[in-house]
Structures are given as C-alpha cells and as structure tokens.
Amino acid sequence: MKITIADVLSTLNAKEEFTVAAEQDRVRWRGLVYPVTKKEPFQLCLVNNDNKKLLIAGDAHMTVTLPCDLCLSDVPTAFDLSIRRELAIRDGAVVSEDKEESAFLEGAVLDVDRLIYDELLVNWPTKILCREDCKGLCPVCGQNLNVRDCGCDRQVADPRMARFQEIFDQCKEV
Ligand SMILES: [Zn+2]
C-alpha cells in the first residue's frame, strides 16, 4: 500500500493520520519466503515538526509463520512492530544522507509495505522454537522426535562424538 504525504511534508506543523494496511502476504529474507498469516490495518501518524523533521509513528501487529530452528515445523510468530521514524526535511522534501533509512519513501509517496518490511527485519527473532523443549530431528533418519522416537542409535551418529564416547567409556571402566 502506498500513501501520498505531500501535504504533511509541505505544511508547517501539519499532522495527518492514515489508516494503512500491509499488502504483502509473504516476507522474503535471505532467499527464503515466509507466509504472513495474520495482519490488520493500523494507524500511521505523520507529523511535520517545524518544517525540520518528519515524524512517523504507528503500531502494527502481524503474524508470520517461521520454521522451528530444530525440527523445522511451522511456528506462527507474532510481531508487535513499533514504528518510530524521524527524518530530516527541507523545503517540503525529505533530505536523508542514508538512503536505506528512507528507502520506504519515494518523493512524497510512502510505501507502507517497505516500511513494515524494514521493521520486521529489525524485530526478526534470533531463535525460533516450536516449544521450549523441542527435541528436533533425528540426525540419522530425519524423523521429527517430537512426534515419535525412531529408535535410531544417535549416540554414534557423529564420528567425532563416537570417538568421545569411546574415551568416555574407557574412563568409566578404569
Ligand atoms: Zn521444534
């Protein structure tokens, strides 16, 4: 969704509120695509501060399905995005040295999806688990161990670990 913010940019101390919504139904990141399973319209407030600054504020809530780090099963992940941006303006236009910072703006057109996308990446979780005690996948056969135990001998799955096991067993025998 794109909105035109020319009035706010050019009017001293103008304040405008837009009801906006994300249009994207997937999020692309690092070559992977994640489905957006829930999103809702929200208020985006824009303020011209003394013809010097453009303030952008809004709270967006979205749910994106991400894979569990250990077992790869779907984890609906809620994002509570608190968008707070401040950009310098001069003569009714945004002046930004950092192009990335204002990538969601093209002249007086604000790309809501880009704004949200940037915010999603900032809030991306470093760890995603379907549950705290996720057992993960069997390294031997790939079975999801939360569903059932395949019975594989996982102790010797990794040759380096097997070596450790051997030494450890010898220690115990002494
Ligand atoms: Zn899991």
Ligand SMILES: [Zn+2]
């Ligand atoms: Zn297995």
